[in-house]
Amino acid sequence: MASYLLEEFVGEGVLKAALTELIRGGWDDVPTMKLMRAEDIAIHGLDPRCWDALQIRTYLHNRSLMQYAQRMEDTGKSLSELLSTSPSVLISECGMKRGHVARFIDRTTACGVVMPPSFISTARKRTLAVSSVDASSEYGSSQSFAKTSNSPRQYHPSSDRESPSQLFNTVASQSSESGRNYANRGKTDDPQLFKGVVGAAPAQPRLCGLIQPPPVTAAVAPLSALENISVQKLTPAYKAGIDPWAYRELKSPPPMKAVELWSLKPTLIFCIRRPGCVMCRAEAHQLYARKPIFDALGVQLVAVLHELIEEEVKAFWPRYWGGIVVADKNRDFFKALGGGRLQQEGFFSGFIFNPAALSNYKRAKATGIENNLKGDGTIKGGLLIMRPGKGGVAYQFVERNFGDWAPLCEVLDICGKLKQQNGLNGTTKEESLEVF
Numbered sequence: 001m002a003s004y005l006l007e008e009f010v011g012e013g014v015l016k017a018a019l020t021e022l023i024r025g026g027w028d029d030v031p032t033m034k035l036m037r038a039e040d041i042a043i044h045g046l047d048p049r050c051w052d053a054l055q056i057r058t059y060l061h062n063r064s065l066m067q068y069a070q071r072m073e074d075t076g077k078s079l080s081e082l083l084s085t086s087p088s089v090l091i092s093e094c095g096m097k098r099g100h101v102a103r104f105i106d107r108t109t110a111c112g113v114v115m116p117p118s119f120i121s122t123a124r125k126r127t128l129a130v131s132s133v134d135a136s137s138e139y140g141s142s143q144s145f146a147k148t149s150n151s152p153r154q155y156h157p158s159s160d161r162e163s164p165s166q167l168f169n170t171v172a173s174q175s176s177e178s179g180r181n182y183a184n185r186g187k188t189d190d191p192q193l194f195k196g197v198v199g200a201a202p203a204q205p206r207l208c209g210l211i212q213p214p215p216v217t218a219a220v221a222p223l224s225a226l227e228n229i230s231v232q233k234l235t236p237a238y239k240a241g242i243d244p245w246a247y248r249e250l251k252s253p254p255p256m257k258a259v260e261l262w263s264l265k266p267t268l269i270f271c272i273r274r275p276g277c278v279m280c281r282a283e284a285h286q287l288y289a290r291k292p293i294f295d296a297l298g299v300q301l302v303a304v305l306h307e308l309i310e311e312e313v314k315a316f317w318p319r320y321w322g323g324i325v326v327a328d329k330n331r332d333f334f335k336a337l338g339g340g341r342l343q344q345e346g347f348f349s350g351f352i353f354n355p356a357a358l359s360n361y362k363r364a365k366a367t368g369i370e371n372n373l374k375g376d377g378t379i380k381g382g383l384l385i386m387r388p389g390k391g392g393v394a395y396q397f398v399e400r401n402f403g404d405w406a407p408l409c410e411v412l413d414i415c416g417k418l419k420q421q422n423g424l425n426g427t428t429k430e431e432s433l434e435v436f
Contacts, residue, residue, distance in 0.1 A: 002061040003319045004030045004288060006240045009057060009066070013073045014049045019240065021046060026123035028239040029322055031291040034058045035115060040127050055079040062112045063103050064368050068094050083107070113289050119296040196220030197414065199397040201404045207353040216400055217339035220393040221384070225336045227259035231304070231326040234313055238322030258333070261326070262386040266299045266394070266418045268411070270323075271333050271381035275305060275316035278371035279403030280381070282364040284321040290408070291322065297415045298422075299385070300324070306331045309375055320369070334379055337398050343380040350378070351402055360403025382406070385414050387422070394418055 003009070009030045010016050025044050027033045033054070041051045053073050060069050071094045072082055082090070087101045096104065115121060200216040232253050236242055261267050270287060272280045284303065294301060301323030305313070308327045317325050328334070335342055351357045383406040385395040395414040397406035 002064050002066045004238065004285075004322045005318055006030055006033070006238075009033070009061065011053075011057065011070045011073065013053055013070065014047050015053050015057070018044075018046045018050050023240045026126045028123075028241075029291065030061070031113070031289055031322075032121055032123050032295075034061065034112070035121055035124075035292055037124075040124065043127050052078045056082065058112070060104075065096075065100055065104060068096055068100070068104075071095060113293070115292055115296065119293065121292045122295055196393045197395050197410075199395070199406060199410060200400045201356060203400070204356055206349070206355070211349050211353055213400060214343060214345065216398045217337075219339075220396045221336035221339075223390065223392040225340070226333070226384075226386075226393070227257065229258040229328060229332040229336075230255045230330065231258050231261075231328050232256070232308075233324065233326050234305075234308070235317050235325040237300070237324050238318035258326075258328075261300075261302055261324070262388055265388050266297075266415065266422070267386045267388075268294065268299055268301050268415070269304055269333065269384040269386060270302065270321075271304045271306075271328075271337060271383065273306075273379060273381040273399065273402070274375045274377040275309075275312045276372040276374045277377055277403075278367075278369050279360055279364040281316070281320045281369045281371065282367050283403075283405045284316070285367070285369070286405075286408070287411075288321050288323060290412070293412065294415065297412075297419045299415045299418070302326060304328050304333050304381075306334050306379055306381075307375055312372075312374055315372075331379065333384075334381060337382040337384070337396065338380075343398070344378045345380070345402070346378065354401055356401040357403055360401060360405075364403060377402075383411070385411065385418070387418060 006019075006029060007016075010019055010033075015022075021044055022028070022033065025040075027036060027040075036054055038051050041048070041054070056072050056079050057066070057069050059079055060066050060072070075082070075093060077085070083105060085093075087098070087105070090096045090101050090104065091098065196219075198216070198218060198220055203213040203215075205212060232255055234253065261269070268287075270284065272284065274280055288301065291301065301321075303317075303321050303323055303325045305325065305327050306329070308329065313325060331342060337343065345351075351361075380399040380402070382399045383395070383397040384393055386392070387394050394417075395406075395411065397404075397410075
């Protein structure tokens with residue numbers, strides 16, 4: 001999967017030249033920038049070629065083909081023209097491998113993300129604010145932009161991005177491969193009444209029943225077991241210009257109480273088994289790809305590591321995850337997910353003799369993500385969605401098998417109910433709509 005490092009995404013062409021203006025407009029991370037429209041480019045008065053470059057890079061990023069982005073952009077062709085180019089020309093002009101040509105021209109698989117129609121990203125709100133103030137300018141509206149002779153060429157492949165209905169209704173299939181259903185306990189129908197929900201993959205015997213799967217707690221972790229956990233904040237949420245490695249080494253920050261993470265807004269807590277694991281990196285990548293949706297729902301993203309290996313943190317953030325990263329050296333979050341004790345399994349019983357874990361591994365390897373074996377990968381993780389303040393756990397997913405992913409449809413559904421329950425409007429002080 002492609003990197004979320006913004007400098008790598010924009011490359012060395014017209015987008016790099018426009019980066020300062022894009023950042024000023026709130027388009028300061030890769031998932032948000034990928035949702036830009038032609039009118040956003042126009043409102044900010046950017047070079048119309050930025051739209052062609054953005055379309056090419058978004059399409060390639062969705063297909064893990066970013067190594068060809070600069071050469072394709074340098075051809076001066078639009079995405080639609082490149083997709084109509086013969087494979088031999090793609091190989092000769094862009095240096096594309098034959099196997100990658102097939103992936104590039106395949107438009108049958110939806111692999112992008114779009115905002116549901118009722119959501120507006122923070123960056124677009126700011127852009128619309130600029131548009132309303134400067135409506136009389138040359139690029140004051142999308143209509144005037146469409147009339148501009150140099151307006152960028154449009155390309156809207158119907159299958160490139162998920163439709164809003166696909167986003168919420170079919171994304172669960174990505175996490176329930178081979179027909180696995182996830183068991184959930186708790187009432188979620190009424191956004192005003194729903195209680196904490198526990199999710200986990202179904203228990204499946206291993207090695208012809210000789211190895212029984214580990215049990216999963218039926219109750220969410222109590223707030224008392226979570227709020228006083230001592231963590232260290234290793235990285236902030238990633239945005240252009242933020243460099244926690246400026247001094248070449250990770251400074252050891254002072255400890256803080258975990259409750260500070262969700263004191264003001266709902267928070268998704270992603271407990272990672274091992275940041276170098278291909279399955280953990282793949283899950284982190286697909287969660288962070290939905291950052292604009294989580295932003296619109298008012299939910300912040302936090303990853304928790306149970307051991308601190310500096311080089312692994314640097315390799316993980318922001319390439320695969322651009323949210324906050326904290327260290328839980330006492331592994332208290334991981335104990336809370338297991339009902340008070342660590343959920344651990346060995347390599348053979350938990351992986352070699354576990355068909356579900358092997359299936360999860362194959363799914364993650366198919367993404368092309370690099371991995372390593374550094375760190376302890378026997379401690380299982382999971383995912384928590386915390387209500388703000390003293391609200392407690394709204395959703396808890398336990399990693400029963402190595403590589404189990406929390407179904408995205410469940411995660412987004414719970415976050416949506418939290419937004420309704422708490423009356424959030426998706427805007428924080430940092431995300432004000434002031435015109436700049």
